[in-house]
Amino acid sequence: MKKSLADKIEQYIKVLIARSESDQIEIQRAELAETFSCVPSQVTYVLATRFTERDGYVTISRRGGKGYVRITRCEDTASLREFTELCGFIDELLAYKAISQVEKDLLIYLITNAFKYFNHQQKGQIYDGIKQAISDYVNLHE
Amino acid sequence: MKKSLADKIEQYIKVLIARSESDQIEIQRAELAETFSCVPSQVTYVLATRFTERDGYVTISRRGGKGYVRITRCEDTASLREFTELCGFIDELLAYKAISQVEKDLLIYLITNAFKYFNHQQKGQIYDGIKQAISDYVNLHE
DNA sequence: TCCTCTTTGACCTTTGTTGACTTTCATATA
DNA sequence: TATATGAAAGTCAACAAAGGTCAAAGAGGA
Incomplete structure (x- = not known):
């Protein structure tokens, strides 16, 4: 399957979560976008379409300085x-x-x-x- | 009997499936159409007439960038x-x-x-x- | 001829990508 | 303490890139 950018970012995030101890990771949106050479809103798109509660994830974020996005997998x-x-x-x-x-x-x-x-x-x-x-x-x- | 374009595309797809590990392939409609120098909807026609569930196949697809069509052969x-x-x-x-x-x-x-x-x-x-x-x-x- | 299967193309729907603009937050400064 | 500033993340609409639909025209055989 040819992977779209969104697919790649999705997979990247899932690997990070899999490797984490607590089924939970924190990223910086801009930084992740930098890694994939795309605009930050692309990351938002990926989260909105592939990490919803339906999919078994919860994301919370904080704006401003030292902002972050925390993605938690809720297996339950x-x-x-x-x-x-x-x-x-x-x-x-x-x-x-x-x-x-x-x-x-x-x-x-x-x-x-x-x-x-x-x-x-x-x-x-x-x-x-x-x-x-x-x-x-x-x-x-x- | 002379082979129609649809027949050729059908055969082509069946060879791909036969060669695959999991009785399942993914194609890009436009690309396959390009290969046979025809319009993309010709591929849709082939799938609709020769790869139905009755024929023992299931197809699912995704639109948009890097879209694809996945054809699965459901052996009996x-x-x-x-x-x-x-x-x-x-x-x-x-x-x-x-x-x-x-x-x-x-x-x-x-x-x-x-x-x-x-x-x-x-x-x-x-x-x-x-x-x-x-x-x-x-x-x-x- | 007539009927069925094939081929084509115009238009539609879904999904992905980008960038301009907005909101929120921490921190430095008056 | 109140305010200004900059650094994040969010929103949204335009545009791009696929696949889907459907009807009309073409081709070939009985």
Whole structure:
């Protein structure tokens, strides 16, 4: 895959986080931009598109002298959105009697326990895929 | 029969996939079009007519700078060892009345359709995870 | 001829890149 | 203490660089 500048900066930041002890790094926006020979707002763009809470990251920053951007990876909340959505969806299906209580229990158990060896990004994709498939299944059988 | 341009592009892509490690390639639409001296939408046409899910392929793409099209060949899941094992296991559960026919149908549909964006290896891992989880679930409820 | 598949191109949508301008903060200075 | 100054980061809109859509025209075979 040809990597865009944004891709490279993303990867760079992820390596830094991976190497860190506390899943947390502090950078200076201008300095990072300098490293990649681009404008500082490019870094802002990368953070806005690839390090959102949805992606399992939280960033806080301070302006002015000695300013910084701190990026923290929250493994806990990672893929939480998809997980929550999927659970909510399954609840709805039960409410509308599209599935039974027994099926719901099995599904919830499954999605809670079957994918613990995947990283949060993969989990997100898996949950999305399952949601889509269940949705299709229900549509087929209604 | 004379080979159309679309046929040639199709063959070209299939060779690339055959040579790849993971049954998956990434191309740039414009670049491929350049190679065959045609308009980019010709490539789109080839993908739409010869690399559909029915044909056993899944394509995803990204627009914008350094965009790409990723084409994945989804070999028949039935030939995947983990898939076969999982299906067999689910059949057993039904036979022992650990799950109902309804549950079985849902599960089979799910594992057949939910993970098409993953490559072979990842699917294997996913199926293993699901099998383990179902096994645990049944043990808990017997 | 007629029908189906192919080819093309104009226009659309999404994603990435840049730079001018704004806001916030620490610190030096009156 | 109040204010000025400079050094950060944020915002936003214009522009660039991909891929997508769709309809019309072309080509070839039954």
